[in-house]
Amino acid sequence: MPYDPKEPLKDRITDIGPRHYGEFLPPVIKNNKGKWLYHEITQPGVLVHVAESGEKIFSVRVGGCRLMSVEHLKEICDIADKYCDGYLRFTTRNNIEFLVQDESKLKPLIDDLKSRKFEGGSNKFPIGGTGAGVTNIVHTQGWAHCHTPAIDASGVVKAVMDGIYDEFGSMKLPAPVRVSLACCLNMCGAVHCSDIAILGIHRKPPMVDSEWIDKLCELPLAIAACPTGAIKPAKTADGKKSLEVNAERCMFCGNCYTMCAAMPLADEDGSGIAILVGGKLSNSISKPKFSKVVIPFIPNEPPRWPSTVAAVKNILDVYSKDARKYERLGDWAERIGWERFFEKTNIPFTHHLIDDYRFAYTTWRQSTQFKF
């Protein structure tokens, strides 16, 4: 029975959750689950996993745009049907993995993937994203779908990935480099532990739409949303209830706008990009760590954000030349010292980079050990 709008609750099914993953595992994976012996990356983007039974599964990893059409998805399905017995998966970082059980189909798959291009000329399925290289950038919605962004997401990612395309398809860096983008500091993309984080920030305090604010918002909630107590009640000249922002106390987090649509803060000059570096998630060798702000602001430069691309490339190049094997970007910066990081990358150190929020004191230097 199709959906009947007259009886929306008839035969309703709820709370069934996702489909069981077991339905979607290729037979080789099903048979060897929990019994994998080792893996090898035979070339950038191509992995083989070998089980205790001796059986193998080949995976070809390709970069994908997170913003993806069903036409593209259907093409992915066609490819998986032809070479992968209809099995594939997506990775946490928006890559697509074609899972090949029959080794003879591996090379034809790779050749096929390399041959496919969008009408505009870009590659549909770049192969890579493994080992000591740059993998796909995880990102947020940006101007494609979000109400709070300071920057676009998909466009900045496209421009940056074009700029560091070679590093996606190769494994010549000192360690893996994870680049992430969040278009505002709500950080749906949680970029705060990335080797290189591209973060949208605002620099102008919210405007107050006094004509409408009392109708659109719960004023006490907007006041309570401010972490620095910069928002207080006010009245307009004609007696309407409104709010007032102490601009000097504003740290541009946008939390008030999240709570109250009548306090917009995005601005063509005020909003732009901050670059953070040196975070990691893995416990390997060193502990997980946060990314640190090294460039406080780069203007929004659509359509191709050249200054941001150049900044990422510069940091990546200097790191690549200077770091030791296995050193993640943050490990390298800590070994050489942050004073050397700024010297080597030629990035100016400004007062914006000294923490003055909640845990600030823990990041100041309380020793005489420093480098000239």
Place this chain on the structure above:
Amino acid sequence: MGKRNTPMLDELEKGPWPSFVSDIKQQAEKGKHILKEAPTDLLGVMELSYVDKVTHWKHGGIVGVFGYGGGIIGRYCDQPQEFPGVAHFHTVRVNQPSSKFYTTKFLRSLCELWEKHGSGLTNMHGSTGDIVFLGTTTDHLEPLFFEMTHELNQDLGGSGSNLRTPECCLGQSRCEFACYDTQEACDNMTHEYQDELHRPAFPYKFKFKFDGCPNGCVASIARSDMSVIGTWRDDIRIDQAAVKAYVGGEFAPNAGAYSGRDWGKFDIQKEVIDLCPTNCMSWDGSKLEINNRECVRCMHCLNVMPRALRKGLDTGASVLFGAKAPILEGAQMSTLTVPFLPMEPPFSELKELVEKVWDWWMEEGKNRERLGELIQRKTFQEFLRVTELDPDPRMVDEPRSNPYIFWKEEEVEGGWTRDIDAFRAKHQR
């Protein structure tokens, strides 16, 4: 359908990386989606943002399906007259299967469903792991949900102040490092807590993420209120012959992950022994030894020599709580709370633990206060009390350096009630 003039976005068709602009155009031209103008108008409104350098999307309104408080995010364009195809452009979050494996049959059925009820545009996947259907109108929501549940046996994901769609790494399905079945844990916990996922009852969002080992491929330590990270308690299994094969150059170190540059011959001393964070390994030229009691399971040696070293057999997970992005008190990573928890279905210990945490958070948490912030505000000691766990030096990097201990009356001999007159009898004013 009309074409829009998008000179700035067209610049993003150039270059080698896949172009989302080309892809949206391909959908606009060839797609069978029902909301015909949606892809074209999405490009149009994005072009306008590229000119204005500001978004043109408004705050979400309250839309959803009957009985659920999450899974759909309302979205409206602030130039609806100019871009009617995306005037209403709601997001649908669809709960992905564990580890995002698909058959083409299922993926095609999702595509067809979305062609029938939306823009034909998706996110594969959203930041929290959902399949995201990007852009539809309110009248399509109930039919879409009906067909999804009846024909695809598939449910929505989470949004708002509820349990968000749990996510896991690929775990034992294709990884030799996985210390427990992350897929099963994720699937089991998702089904157990459907009510919490669909009906907001929490102060704010709550995320589970399941990492199979301390490499942390699904970022649980940074991104989830409860991070479940695989670990083991016994010894790393060593295949000495395979170690020699790495030293002798027969096996590629790091599974070939560093092969793009000539780093010289593999040097086990320099690349493994000397980089061990606790210096618990030694190599005498023929035998690798590990003092397992001192090992902190950082994974480096296993990552470098996966054919020679394997995780132990007494496996389970460490459970950490409280990670979040900077909003509002600053970013936090999860704090180690249970060093080792068995991770066998039906995961009763884990469920018991998280339910205690939820009860406390729902009682004490302020509106929009994440668990990590509540622990900060109410103290870790209080968190231990509610989880009924004993303090353990593994929970801290170091003991406190300030002596401001909040002693409890019952901890102090004789209690706090004293007689000032008795005191004065001995001490003049």
